[in-house]
Amino acid sequence: MHEAIVIGAGLSGLMGALALAEAGLRPLVLAKGHGATHWASGTIDLWGKDERSPRDALRSIVTARPEHPYALIGVDAVADALARFRAVTEAARYPYVGGMDHSVLLPTAAGALRPVALLPITMAAGDVRAGGEMVIAGFHELRDFYPPLAAANLAAQGIAARGVYLQLPPVPRVRDFGPRTLAQLFDDPAFRKQIGRQLRQQRGSATRIGLPAVLGVRDPLGVVADLQLLSGAQVFEIPTLPPSVPGIRLFNVLRAAIERSGGRLQIGSEVIRAEGVGHILTTLCSEAAAREQQHRVRRVLLATGGIAGGGIRTNDAGLVRETALDLPVRMDVNHAGWFAPRFLDPGGHAIYAAGVAADDRLRPLGVDGWPVYENVAVAGATLAGADTLRERSRTGVAIATGWAAGRMLAAYGCDATRSY
Numbered sequence: 526m527h528e529a530i531v532i533g534a535g536l537s538g539l540m541g542a543l544a545l546a547e548a549g550l551r552p553l554v555l556a557k558g559h560g561a562t563h564w565a566s567g568t569i570d571l572w573g574k575d576e577r578s579p580r581d582a583l584r585s586i587v588t589a590r591p592e593h594p595y596a597l598i599g600v601d602a603v604a605d606a607l608a609r610f611r612a613v614t615e616a617a618r619y620p621y622v623g624g625m626d627h628s629v630l631l632p633t634a635a636g637a638l639r640p641v642a643l644l645p646i647t648m649a650a651g652d653v654r655a656g657g658e659m660v661i662a663g664f665h666e667l668r669d670f671y672p673p674l675a676a677a678n679l680a681a682q683g684i685a686a687r688g689v690y691l692q693l694p695p696v697p698r699v700r701d702f703g704p705r706t707l708a709q710l711f712d713d714p715a716f717r718k719q720i721g722r723q724l725r726q727q728r729g730s731a732t733r734i735g736l737p738a739v740l741g742v743r744d745p746l747g748v749v750a751d752l753q754l755l756s757g758a759q760v761f762e763i764p765t766l767p768p769s770v771p772g773i774r775l776f777n778v779l780r781a782a783i784e785r786s787g788g789r790l791q792i793g794s795e796v797i798r799a800e801g802v803g804h805i806l807t808t809l810c811s812e813a814a815a816r817e818q819q820h821r822v823r824r825v826l827l828a829t830g831g832i833a834g835g836g837i838r839t840n841d842a843g844l845v846r847e848t849a850l851d852l853p854v855r856m857d858v859n860h861a862g863w864f865a866p867r868f869l870d871p872g873g874h875a876i877y878a879a880g881v882a883a884d885d886r887l888r889p890l891g892v893d894g895w896p897v898y899e900n901v902a903v904a905g906a907t908l909a910g911a912d913t914l915r916e917r918s919r920t921g922v923a924i925a926t927g928w929a930a931g932r933m934l935a936a937y938g939c940d941a942t943r944s945y
Contacts, residue, residue: 535560537905537927538828544931546786557795566764567771569643573917606928636678651761721755738762831906873915880909
């Protein structure tokens, strides 16, 4: 019998598992694969739909949109989750900076500008509001990162920038130079010493140098410090296309914290169905080699990522279903209204707001408005009430509701007069 099982290994599942582990419940994380950490930027977006501060936006949501995931848990719970997140990353020597009171404006790999609330300190010098000339540097061998393009787009927005290519030092063998391969090369002090010398030659009058986010896997702070010393300028990372090295670092940080507190991750185990007695879920069934594996359980946290994560699926007949527990899905439009006529429609696509409705304890609700299961909590993009892609709140909702769900589940059964 497991005290707690978390379904999903994205940010919401990992934060929920951490809360359960730190409560002494030794959670098991079952996941089909790695979550969005490995393809997301590694930054935390609380709110990016408009220019309001994240805190102001969240306060407005709590008042105006009671079914939004932020409203279900409240602004204080969001702040609590972010505080724990920052403490964990700080302890792992991969600290995040920023907060709820303002956003930092960072350049993307294409030279667009993106507001973020929390970011790894390795990206902090990239805030374009800091002023000064910047150099965007990269490698011909790294596909999909073009420094001249990024610099030209930044310059068109009034930001002094120029792009340069660096010469890749000789390496022991020919390989595909993807983000993770380059990050492993930057873990070598001799490699980054050669890169640092090139940066000094190329920087000219620039005070900041942006590089693709491949500055080491094991010790990115050490890599950035070395490059800054060698180049004579501030150095910052710019997120690349997947696989995301900052996301991999974050996954490793959270996994290590969970395992230190007694939790365990089992990647490659997709939960395909569940069994329960009345309003209590009792058993999960996951795929295993040539058979199903059954898990008896007291508490379950569902964090499978919604539409984008495969936790909610559709078919050509217009059926929208939740894949692990077969929970009811709230979808406010019919099949014909799933998508807007234009791909970049400012109103977004209705299908991405599909999700599982929940109460203020994040328990899944049935069509009658009552909890389907008393011992299940839902977190992240699986929740209804928000289009987190359009709002640019996906990672913020994941961290906040994941932590809150884990804390609520940890209290399940502790008071004989109520559930949790």
